[in-house]
Amino acid sequence: MSDTRIIKKRYIFMAIVFVDLALLLVLLPEKQISKQIKPEKLLQEINDNTRYFSTDDVAAKIIESDLFIQPIDVRTPEEFKSFHLKRAINIPLDSILNKDEKGKFVYDYILNQEVKSNILYSNGTIYSNQAWLLLRRLNFKNNYVMEGGLNKWIETIIKPQRPPVTASQNELDKYSFRKAASMFFGGGSVNVASSESSAPAPVIKKKAMKEEEGGC
Amino acid sequence: MGPLFTATDEWSFVIALVIGIAFGFILESAGFSSSRKLAGVFYGYDFVVLQVFFTAAITAAIGLLFFEYFGWLDLSAIWINKFYIGSAILGGGIMGVGFIIGGFCPGTSACALAVGKIDAMLFLGGFIGGVILFDAFFPFYKGFYKANNMGGALIYEDLGMEKQTFLLLFVLVALASFIATAYIQKRVSKKSEKY
Amino acid sequence: MEEVKLQKPPKKYMNPYLAGVLLGIVILLSFYFTREGLGASGAFKRGVAKVEQIIIPSHLDSEDSAFHHYVTGGKDPLKNRLVYMIVGVFIGGFLSGAINRRLKLKLEHSPKITSRKRAIAALIGGALFGIGSAFGRGCTSGAGLDGMAVLATSGFVVVAMIFGVGYAAAWFFRKLWI
Structure with a gap:
């Protein structure tokens, strides 16, 4: 070796760079990793109506026991207890952004979906739309809103109105579907509150890593 | 935001090939194609393995955390090797003995073979034999192999630290080991000059 | 180097720290692009699995094989990024050897031992590494x-064991190297 010194100057420089970078990471303020959606895109999504599921669609999916649909009730737990859709889980609007002690979203594993579609609903559509907006802003995927909310649900599925005789075939078909759905959901009777007793609460668990052989 | 491709994506094959070329090129350039140079780490006459290894690890670890900070890479989406306590400890131990006897590890032997080292060819032959043996008697230790699965355990979580703090410690330990090995290497080479 | 200088001697090796930084960047890019890092042993395991699939498919299809998960769902064990990566390692190693004039067919060993001894040691060492990397779910890389790099517990444990046991055993095998 031409240079007899053990620790050369450039190595000291290298060491300083490494320590500084690591120190910087320690000192940098905690930052919520910005996966957030761009405002322009959000605006565009607010204005188009692709986020809506009609009550008929929701009813059909629930009747078919389509497991790729997850109704989510964003109302208060009390309201949820008195009435909710079959298979729905309750995540109240005010706790939708709850975080654990590490700053991760508690309901992330439900609300940011790769596989299922979440259908948010409230009595009207104001709260469900608010929830949808919050989730979309975080770029959570596969969340939808039930059009018209529970009010429309009652109106169309639980107590469907017979269309006038002059109505089109299409409308008559719709009516017969709703009539059947009404039977399914125990409709007809006004007292729907007690028809569903078991209220599955969302279980908080760690997101399972995808099973895949990696490494070497 | 990364990772850009999943492991099953066809594109990841092309990228893997390019990354493999860079990997092999760097290993060979650093001298990892020579078993005597590699074994030097255990006898104090050449610490290139340790130097390259730890520099690479801290560079990548710092880079990954910065990538996460800038929002370029979702660290929760990358592959973390599963930690099976007993199996990992036993495997590491056997590899340690294999390293000291054989003088290579699989990656370095592959690039040593590429520059014409016959011992690397034999090492790889032995390696494949070892893999076949492992598979042939697999039922005997299948239980052990799959026991105590800790999942994709992360060391800073296990130690109850922030990852940034752990990384800083890791960098300091690595740098300290560089300084220590520089002194050891000097002393050992002086000693051998006396002979 | 005792050979007559018919050609230029091999170039010096790269500075280890520079190589380390470059290698670190390669690992980082690998994670960025493919969500996984480097790997070498996986390709050979998959190669073995492929041969087994051809010769004794019944073994690979049963749970008695450690590589059963390589073929579940009709997958081809060789259709994996690690296989492409090892091909790349060969190419990259060859390129570097060519550029730095290190391409030479030889069996490298300590002057104190015979080629034969070194050959046997390499075989045994390789076999142990094969078994070890199967238990360790991956090799040194x-x-x-x-x-x-990802601060995984498994990585630190495996490295600590490789070097710890390596140093512990170094004294017993010193004749092979010094």
Whole structure:
């Protein structure tokens, strides 16, 4: 070796760079990793109506026991207890952004979906739309809103109105579907509150890593 | 935001090939194609393995955390090797003995073979034999192999630290080991000059 | 170097720290693009699995094989990024050897031992590494280097064991090297 010194100057420089970078990471303020959606895109999504599921669609999916649909009730737990859709889980609007002690979203594993579609609903559509907006802003995927909310649900599925005789075939078909759905959901009777007793609460668990052989 | 491709994506094959070329090129350039140079780490006459290894690890670890900070890479989406306590400890131990006897590890032997080292060819032959043996008697230790699965355990979580703090410690330990090995290497080479 | 200088001697090796930084960047890019890091042993395991699939498919299809998961769902064990990566390692190693004039067919060993002894040691060492990397779920690169880069416990444990046991055993095998 031409240079007899053990620790050369450039190595000291290298060491300083490494320590500084690591120190910087320690000192940098905690930052919520910005996966957030761009405002322009959000605006565009607010204005188009692709986020809506009609009550008929929701009813059909629930009747078919389509497991790729997850109704989510964003109302208060009390309201949820008195009435909710079959298979729905309750995540109240005010706790939708709850975080654990590490700053991760508690309901992330439900609300940011790769596989299922979440259908948010409230009595009207104001709260469900608010929830949808919050989730979309975080770029959570596969969340939808039930059009018209529970009010429309009652109106169309639980107590469907017979269309006038002059109505089109299409409308008559719709009516017969709703009539059947009404039977399914125990409709007809006004007292729907007690028809569903078991209220599955969302279980908080760690997101399972995808099973895949990696490494070497 | 990364990772850009999943492991099953066809594109990841092309990228893997390019990354493999860079990997092999760097290993060979650093001298990892020579078993005597590699074994030097255990006898104090050449610490290139340790130097390259730890520099690479801290560079990548710092880079990954910065990538996460800038929002370029979702660290929760990358592959973390599963930690099976007993199996990992036993495997590491056997590899340690294999390293000291054989003088290579699989990656370095592959690039040593590429520059014409016959011992690397034999090492790889032995390696494949070892893999076949492992598979042939697999039922005997299948239980052990799959026991105590800790999942994709992360060391800073296990130690109850922030990852940034752990990384800083890791960098300091690595740098300290560089300084220590520089002194050891000097002393050992002086000693051998006396002979 | 005792050979007559018919050609230029091999170039010096790269500075280890520079090589380390470059290698670190390669690992980082690998994670960025493919969500996984480097790996070497996986390709050979998959190669073995492929041969087994051809010769004794019944073994690979049963749970008695450690590589059963390589073929579940009709997958081809060789259709994996690690296989492409090892091909790349060969190419990259060859390129570097060519550029730095290190391409030479030889069996490298300590002057104190015979080629034969070195050959046997390489075979045994390789076999042990094969078994070890199967238990460790990856070798020095796949389990160790990647694991340390992502701060995985498995990576640190495997590296500590490789070097710890290596140093502990070094004295017994010193005749092979010094």
